[in-house]
Each structure stands twice: as structure tokens, then as C-alpha cells.
Amino acid sequence: MSTEKIETETTKPLVSIIIPAYNEEALIEKNVALLYDYLETLTDLYRWEILIVNDGSSDQTGPLSDALSKKYNTLNVHHHITNRNLGTALRTGFQNTHGDYVIVLDIDLSYAPEHIERLLAKSVECEADMVIASPYMAGGKNTAVPRLRLLLSKTVNFIMRKASGLNIYTFTGMVRAFKGEFIRSVNTKSSTFDINSELIFKAHILRARVVEIPAHLDWTEQRKLGKIRTSSLRIIKGIFNGLVNSFIFRPYLFFWLLGIGIFLISLYIIVWIFINTYLQYPMTAELTQGFENRFSLAVSEVYRQRPYSFVVGGITLIISIQILGLGFLSLQKKRYFDELFHLNSAVLKANKKL
Structure with a gap:
């Protein structure tokens, strides 16, 4: 040859x-x-x-x-x-x-x-x-x-x-x-x-x-x-x-989507509570005086009619905040992992060249 x-x-x-x-x-x-x-x-x-x-x-x-x-x-x-x-x-x-x-x-x-x-x-x-x-x-x-x-x-x-x-x-x-x-x-x-x-x-x-x-x-x-x-x-x-x-x-994306979904449910319930409280407020004028007393009476009447709305609204709000928090934590952990993997790969590549 x-x-x-x-x-x-x-x-x-x-x-x-x-x-x-x-x-x-x-x-x-x-x-x-x-x-x-x-x-x-x-x-x-x-x-x-x-x-x-x-x-x-x-x-x-x-x-x-x-x-x-x-x-x-x-x-x-x-x-x-x-x-x-x-x-x-x-x-x-x-x-x-x-x-x-x-x-x-x-x-x-x-x-x-x-x-x-x-x-x-x-x-x-x-x-x-x-x-x-x-x-x-x-x-x-x-x-x-x-x-x-x-x-x-x-x-x-x-x-x-x-x-x-x-x-x-x-x-x-x-x-x-x-x-x-x-x-x-x-x-x-x-x-x-x-x-x-x-x-x-x-x-x-x-x-x-x-x-x-x-x-x-x-x-x-x-x-x-x-x-x-x-x-x-x-x-x-x-x-x-x-x-x-x-x-x-993108692990954070799953937490955020789920958290936002649950938050929207809680938001819907909370808005419903405020609307009904607003509608009940004028009816309390003959029963008590003062904004705080009338507002509390209106809220208590809405609670009497729909107590589960307060429970479900509160629980879903807390859960949504916790899940959204997990999303931010997972984003932070992913960034740490990415940095560590970059470093690990650089070291592995350098060792292979020796």
C-alpha cells in the first residue's frame, strides 16, 4: 500500500x-x-x-x-x-x-x-x-x-x-x-x-x-x-x-399547572363568598349598626347557608400555595442540578484527555 x-x-x-x-x-x-x-x-x-x-x-x-x-x-x-x-x-x-x-x-x-x-x-x-x-x-x-x-x-x-x-x-x-x-x-x-x-x-x-x-x-x-x-x-x-x-x-411546570388549577378553584369559591356577602350586607341594616358588625353578620349568614364553601375555599387556597411553593423549590433544585452536571461533565471530559 x-x-x-x-x-x-x-x-x-x-x-x-x-x-x-x-x-x-x-x-x-x-x-x-x-x-x-x-x-x-x-x-x-x-x-x-x-x-x-x-x-x-x-x-x-x-x-x-x-x-x-x-x-x-x-x-x-x-x-x-x-x-x-x-x-x-x-x-x-x-x-x-x-x-x-x-x-x-x-x-x-x-x-x-x-x-x-x-x-x-x-x-x-x-x-x-x-x-x-x-x-x-x-x-x-x-x-x-x-x-x-x-x-x-x-x-x-x-x-x-x-x-x-x-x-x-x-x-x-x-x-x-x-x-x-x-x-x-x-x-x-x-x-x-x-x-x-x-x-x-x-x-x-x-x-x-x-x-x-x-x-x-x-x-x-x-x-x-x-x-x-x-x-x-x-x-x-x-x-x-x-x-x-x-x-x-421541567418539573416546576407540573407543580405550577396543578397549583394554578387548584388556585382558580379556590378563587372561584372566595369570589362567590364575597359576592354573596355583598348581597347580604344591605339586609343587616335593621339588625345592627356599624360596618364591622354588619359585615360580620353578612359573612355569618353566608356561612350558615353554605358552610362547606368556606371549608373548601380555605383548604384549596392553602393547598394551591403549597404546590406553587414546591414548583419554585423544584425550579431552584433543577438549576442546582444543571450546574453540578455541567461541572461533573467538565471534570469527566478533562480526565478522559489525561
Whole structure:
């Protein structure tokens, strides 16, 4: 190989592709071959390394992955002895990458390999720290996804978009491209699928640039393999998790909305009490003299007629003030967390450079 060709090879960006795998013996060999066939078309632009994270599979996924690593010299395998869920699998992948760019891909190729080039192109074009493959934004598409599962996903992502105030349509999607330096310096803690929304949350704190590209989510092969399972319980659980995850973006907003809602109820009752007291006031002229005495008599008459209004109005007013106070406290705590996370990330990034 000539010196010029060697220099060209080493100057091309290195792209690390992370593939989490759990009990995927039915498709891992076929899909890795398809992936390498596609990557061959981009060898003029990029260098590649692939990391399969075998997350404690109980079938032949582990041995098959090891065999693939012998067949492809740019493929490495990392094994978890037990299933530790997606979040841990992705952290294992991130910690063992060396690429200028890092891409997370699903082994079932529900997002076709062609998304890789588009993710990388958008990352370069926008100098983005994170590029998300989004089937829910304008231009995105879904094929063969069960209606209940699609409803779940769209509902959760809609809730998170509105709650966070971010112009992002797909918070839960796993297929993404990252700048290598960025993703290796982000400290995450989630061990479940929640890591996908956690990464967006922490990227937002770090003022990282996050963009989306329209993507095609195609579950045709999953239907053929019979791997799709949905239930009403999972729909409810998924929506609940979406609400909880939305809470981390702007926790104070939930307290304020609830507090204002309860305050409006109390305000309505208190106004009703004052209006009726005003109407009762002229009737007290024959019974007593002096403003204070007449006003007290009017209030007591309104209380005699509707005592529960005073109780409910007072209790709702106190509760609303307490909830609004919690909103201000949560805003303060979020600001402290953001500052501490900035500091933590800066220290982690500095240590990695040593």
C-alpha cells in the first residue's frame, strides 16, 4: 500500500457502530452481513468499527457474535454475563468506542442501514452533537408497526415534546448518531430504555446541538419472526413512564399547572363568598349598626347557608400555595442540578484527555 493511500485511510473519520443484542440468534448473522455489505459502499468516506454488546443472551447470540468477530476484523464483541438492559448495554458500548462519530443501531434493522449515511451527513452538516432518526417528524414514516404500540409511542413522545418544550418529535428512539467526544463525556445512570430520553435531557443541559432527520421505521421483519407483543398493561405503563420522564425536563411546570388549577378553584369559591356577602350586607341594616358588625353578620349568614364553601375555599387556597411553593423549590433544585452536571461533565471530559 502506498504512503499516500495509508495517509488517506488514517485521515478518514472513524465511525463506531454500537449494536445491543439480546436473544437475537434468529437474525444476527444475516443482519450483520447486510450491514457490512452496506458499509462497503461508504469505505471511501469513513473507517468503521462495530461493537456488538451481547446483553446476557440465553440463546446462541453470544457464540454467534464471537464467530462474527473472527470473520470481520473490524467487529468486536462485549458480553454481559446477565441481562442488564438497554441502558447498561449502551454505556458499555459508549465506553469502548474510539470513533469520531458513534452510531447506535438496532440489530433487527427496523431502521435500514441507509440511515447511517444520512445520520452522518446531518451530523457533519449541522455540526450536531446528536442526530436522531425520527419516524414521527414531518417526512418520517412507519410501516407494519402494530396500532397499539404505535399509539403508545406517539402518545409518550407527544407528552414529552410538550412537557419539555423542545422541538423534538422522537425522544424514545434508539437509533442515533453522536459526536464521539461528546457521548463519551456524558455521564448517564439509566439502565432501561429511559436512557434515550435521559441522553436528550442531559444534552439539553450541556447546550449540545440536537437535531432530527426523517426516518422510516419498518417492522415488517419483526412481524415475520413473530417477535411483536403488545398489551393494554404495557400501553398504560409506557404512557406512565412517558409522564415520569417528561417530569425531568421541567418539573416546576407540573407543580405550577396543578397549583394554578387548584388556585382558580379556590378563587372561584372566595369570589362567590364575597359576592354573596355583598348581597347580604344591605339586609343587616335593621339588625345592627356599624360596618364591622354588619359585615360580620353578612359573612355569618353566608356561612350558615353554605358552610362547606368556606371549608373548601380555605383548604384549596392553602393547598394551591403549597404546590406553587414546591414548583419554585423544584425550579431552584433543577438549576442546582444543571450546574453540578455541567461541572461533573467538565471534570469527566478533562480526565478522559489525561
